[in-house]
Amino acid sequence: PALRRLPDMRGGPGMSAWSMTHDGFDTVSVMVMRRDADEPELTRRIEAGEPYFHDLRERWSAALRAAHTAIPRPPYEPRKD
Numbered sequence: 001p002a003l004r005r006l007p008d009m010r011g012g013p014g015m016s017a018w019s020m021t022h023d024g025f026d027t028v029s030v031m032v033m034r035r036d037a038d039e040p041e042l043t044r045r046i047e048a049g050e051p052y053f054h055d056l057r058e059r060w061s062a063a064l065r066a067a068h069t070a071i072p073r074p075p076y077e078p079r080k081d
Helices: 051-070
Strands: 015-022 027-034 042-047
Touching (some): 042 051
Antiparallel strands (some): 015 027
C-alpha cells in the first residue's frame, strides 16, 4: 500500500491529502487528512462485498478499457525477423 500526498482536490478548502490504495483484490483503503492536521479526518476500508466497491471496480475497469483503446497504434511497422 502507498500513501499519496495530493494537492487540494474536490475535498474543498483545507483538504490536503486524499488517498485511495488498493490493498489487494478485495479491499481498498481510503484516508482524508486536512492540511495542518495531526490526525486523519476519515479512514475507511472498502471491502469487496460492499456495493461501493463493486461500483468502483466496474468504473475503474471501464476507464482502463477506454484508455487502452484510445492509445494510437505506433507509427511504424513491426520488425520482421
